[in-house]
Amino acid sequence: MRKIIVTLLTIGLVFLAACGSSDTESGNNDSGDGEVYKIGATQIVEHPSLDAAYEGFKQALEDAGLNVEYDFQSAQNDQNNVKPISDGFVADGVDLIFANSTPSALGALQATSEIPIVFTSVTDPVDAKLVDSLEEPGGNVTGVVDLHPEAIQSTVQFIADYFPDASVGxxxxxxxxxxxxQVNTVKEAAEATGLEIEERTVANTSEVQQATVSLVEDVDVLYIITDNTVVSALDSVVGVANxxxxxxxxGEPDSLAKGGxxxxGIDYHTIGYRTGEMAVEILTEGTSPNDIPVEYPPQLQLYINKTAAEEQNVEWHSDWDEDAEFVE
Structure with missing residues (x-):
C-alpha cells in the first residue's frame, strides 16, 4: 500500500509540473490593512516585456501597502497549459487573477466568471472577446492594453519615411x-504608403529562425511585432538581420536590448503598475472590474539602438539624434 501511495503522489507531481512553471512568493507589507490577499499571476511565457509588466504590477500593490501572497505560473509558451493554470487558481480560491498576455487572459476568463481578472500585455481585448467594450468591460475583467493606438501607424510611417518603397518582412x-x-493593422497602415508586406507564420520558437531566413532574399526591412512566440526567440531573428x-x-523597447x-514603444513596467492600481481598487474598495474602463498606455516614444543600427548597416539620419531615446 505504501508503494502505491508514493506512486500516486509521484504521478500527481508530474501532472502539476506539466501545467507550466510556477513560483509562490510573498509580498507582505506591514503597512497594509491586516488582510492577506491571494493573487494568481500568470503569463504565457517569460520574456523581458512580460516580466517587466509583472514587476510593475507587484510594485503597485506594494506601494499601496497590501499584504499579498502571489502564486506565479508561466505557461512556458504552451497553449495547453493556459487554462489549467487558471483552473488551479479558481480551485485555490484566489482573490484576483493577474493575466499577463492575451492567451493568459482568455484562459482566466474561461476558468471563472466570478473572480476578478485584471490583464495587461493584451493588444485588442474587444477583438479577443475579453471585454464588451473599453469603456464598459462587462463581467469580471478589465486592464491595460499594451498597444498605444498610434504605435503601429507611427512605426509603419517611420519605415516608409526612412526606407521608402521597402518590402517589409x-x-x-x-x-x-x-x-x-497587429498584422492586420500593419497591412491597413501600409496601404497608404509604398510599402509591401511579406509574411511568414510559425507555430513555435523552433521555427522562427528558418522563417526569418526564408525572407532574406525578398525584404528590405524586418518588422517583429509583440508576438510572444517570436519575441521569445528574438536572438535568432537578430542574428539573421545582422x-x-x-x-x-x-514592437517594444525591451526587444531593442536584444538587438532590435x-x-x-511603451514602458511595460508602467502598464503593469497601472494594472496593479486597478487591482488595488478592486481588492480594497470592492469596485467591480466592469466599472473600471480598459486603458491605453500613457506615452509613445521612438527608441533606437545605435549599436544595432551599426550591426545592420543602417544609414543614420541626423533628426534621430533629436527625436529618439537611445537604448544600448
Missing amino acids: MVYNAGEQNSVT DHDIPLVV FATF
Missing part, C-alpha cells in the same frame, strides 16, 4: 490573436 504566430490583430544587413524594427534597431 513579418514573422508571427497566427495562433496568437494578439499578433493577428548577417544580412537588414534593419530590424521591433528601432521601435515606437
